[in-house]
Amino acid sequence: MPGERVVIVGASHAGFxxxxxxxxHGFDGTITLLGDEPVLPYQRPPLSKDYLDGKIGLDLLLMRxxxxxxxxxxxxxxxxRVAAIDRAARRVQLATGGHLAYDHLVLATGARNRVPPLPGxxxxxxxxxxxxxxxxxxxxxxxVARNIVVIGAGFIGLEFAAVARAHGKHVRIVExxxxxxxxxxxxxxxxxxxxxxxxxxxxxxxxxxAQRIAxxxxxxxxxELADGERLAADxxxxxxxxxxxxxxxxxxxxxxxxxxxxDAELRTADPAISAIGDCASxxxxxxxxxxxxxxxVQNATDHxxxxxxxxxxxxxxxxxxxxFWSEQGPRxxxxxGLTAGHDQYVLRGDMESGxxxxxxxxxxxxxxxxSINRPADHAIARRILSAxxxxxxxEAADAGFDLRTAAARPA
Amino acid sequence: xxxxxxxxxxxxEKTLDIPVGTSVMxxxxxxxxxxxxxECGGSCMCATCHVYVRDDQLAMTPPMAEDEDAMLEGTxxxxxxxxxxxxxxxxxPEMDGLVVYTPETQT
Ligand SMILES: Cc1cc2nc3c(=O)[nH]c(=O)nc-3n(C[C@H](O)[C@H](O)[C@H](O)COP(=O)(O)OP(=O)(O)OC[C@H]3O[C@@H](n4cnc5c(N)ncnc54)[C@H](O)[C@@H]3O)c2cc1C
Ligand code: FES
Numbered sequence: 281m282p283g284e285r286v287v288i289v290g291a292s293h294a295g296f297x298x299x300x301x302x303x304x305h306g307f308d309g310t311i312t313l314l315g316d317e318p319v320l321p322y323q324r325p326p327l328s329k330d331y332l333d334g335k336i337g338l339d340l341l342l343m344r345x346x347x348x349x350x351x352x353x354x355x356x357x358x359x360x361r362v363a364a365i366d367r368a369a370r371r372v373q374l375a376t377g378g379h380l381a382y383d384h385l386v387l388a389t390g391a392r393n394r395v396p397p398l399p400g401x402x403x404x405x406x407x408x409x410x411x412x413x414x415x416x417x418x419x420x421x422x423x424v425a426r427n428i429v430v431i432g433a434g435f436i437g438l439e440f441a442a443v444a445r446a447h448g449k450h451v452r453i454v455e456x457x458x459x460x461x462x463x464x465x466x467x468x469x470x471x472x473x474x475x476x477x478x479x480x481x482x483x484x485x486x487x488x489x490a491q492r493i494a495x496x497x498x499x500x501x502x503x504e505l506a507d508g509e510r511l512a513a514d515x516x517x518x519x520x521x522x523x524x525x526x527x528x529x530x531x532x533x534x535x536x537x538x539x540x541x542x543d544a545e546l547r548t549a550d551p552a553i554s555a556i557g558d559c560a561s562x563x564x565x566x567x568x569x570x571x572x573x574x575x576x577v578q579n580a581t582d583h584x585x586x587x588x589x590x591x592x593x594x595x596x597x598x599x600x601x602x603x604f605w606s607e608q609g610p611r612x613x614x615x616x617g618l619t620a621g622h623d624q625y626v627l628r629g630d631m632e633s634g635x636x637x638x639x640x641x642x643x644x645x646x647x648x649x650x651s652i653n654r655p656a657d658h659a660i661a662r663r664i665l666s667a668x669x670x671x672x673x674x675e676a677a678d679a680g681f682d683l684r685t686a687a688a689r690p691a
Numbered sequence: 692x693x694x695x696x697x698x699x700x701x702x703x704e705k706t707l708d709i710p711v712g713t714s715v716m717x718x719x720x721x722x723x724x725x726x727x728x729x730e731c732g733g734s735c736m737c738a739t740c741h742v743y744v745r746d747d748q749l750a751m752t753p754p755m756a757e758d759e760d761a762m763l764e765g766t767x768x769x770x771x772x773x774x775x776x777x778x779x780x781x782x783x784p785e786m787d788g789l790v791v792y793t794p795e796t797q798t
Binding site for chain 2: 339345578582585614662
């Protein structure tokens, strides 16, 4: 509709993509993209990989160069935080003062680092890895650090550990539960990655809680575990997950439950407000309709496309297959579908060779596939799962069975 | 600098001078060629940087690694014999004059 005003809060993967997709579909109204970070929208995945390692510069980290926003009439405003939503007046209040009216508001506020309430958490040398600013601070520290403690063995902690080891640093990872990436991947995948990191020289302490961080003259000195063990550290990366940025929504009276609650078309209870990406809790058709909040580029961008479609008059329920990737040193993990909650798995390929996939089932139905250096399995698994086809555990485990047969089966 | 021409489905052409060592995907993103999405930033993980290389120019392009071949199975527009992932096409002097066609859709 000409003259329609779309305001997007949060200018990262999700927010950027709404703006880009709207213009791609010929949306003719105004698009205002507000981000509280001081830079053009950039990609987060390389922060813990090639950018941290200095292999790519800022130009290639950016989603698009500045001219893109001009050329596509996207009014991108950096360094602007939205302080409140006035639903009755359909306008947002900016932290710098002033208001902005909308016909449709998209909340793409993402998530922020979870900061554990540990004594000493404010010491100099405690680092995080979510934003460009944090990554740049971490890069400087990394060059001079000797002993690194990583709290939390999730994707980001492990990706960082791989880079830090490649720089010859001593790295110990402290993890509360008994395996790496436990929230998201199957046991064999955890075991394989833990062994690979160990072989690269990373040390692990599992089943251990950091209890406090101690320092000298304001600088971190060591991390103390619940059993009293002290781990010397001049750099501590805290990577214990994120908290969704849902306060704007809750203050405006919208439902929040582990994220901003949206319906199958990613709308909040207020039809003029959508929520997408890391901040949104949506009914996921690939998890039997249960509410899910996912943290992945695919999720952020596919959510964005779904909302853009609706705003140009082509509404449809969100049903994209979740997929995810991680690069840890030379090892590549690709996940198709959501494997959490499986009650059975089978391996395809050979774990020893470092190239295998884990097919995860629940009640005999394929939930998802984790592929380690097996991109072909991943690509076909995406097709199979997107189309709602099945591969039996026996077929998956049979190296002679061509997965493409399953992808081509009639529905 | 080697020159690469991008042609979209509507026939719009754009020719870029690309520094050796930059990928066909990176040059497109940096210079506003819209038909390439590149959701994974060039990690060969997403298949949204799909292009068709002009049929008679396939020999100019670097050989395809197993990863790329595998991920091409998951493109949104049909895979053809001249399909490549542009993030894997790192520009070299031999690629001067290359023409790539962006597909109807990447997602
Ligand atoms: C280091 C790292 C590595 C990753 N690697 C991978 C990977 O390999 N593969 C993968 O699939 N995913 C990866 N992810 C996850 C992926 O980056 C996220 O899922 C994605 O960034 C989510 O995008 P988003 O736009 O929803 O939210 P975010 O990226 O969190 O962005 C939200 C933005 O909104 C801003 N904002 C919040 N509140 C306001 C406000 N009130 N006013 C204005 N602005 C506001 C925030 O500051 C932020 O800039 C990685 C994440 C990190 C941090
Ligand atoms: S950019 Fe993702 S595969 Fe090329």
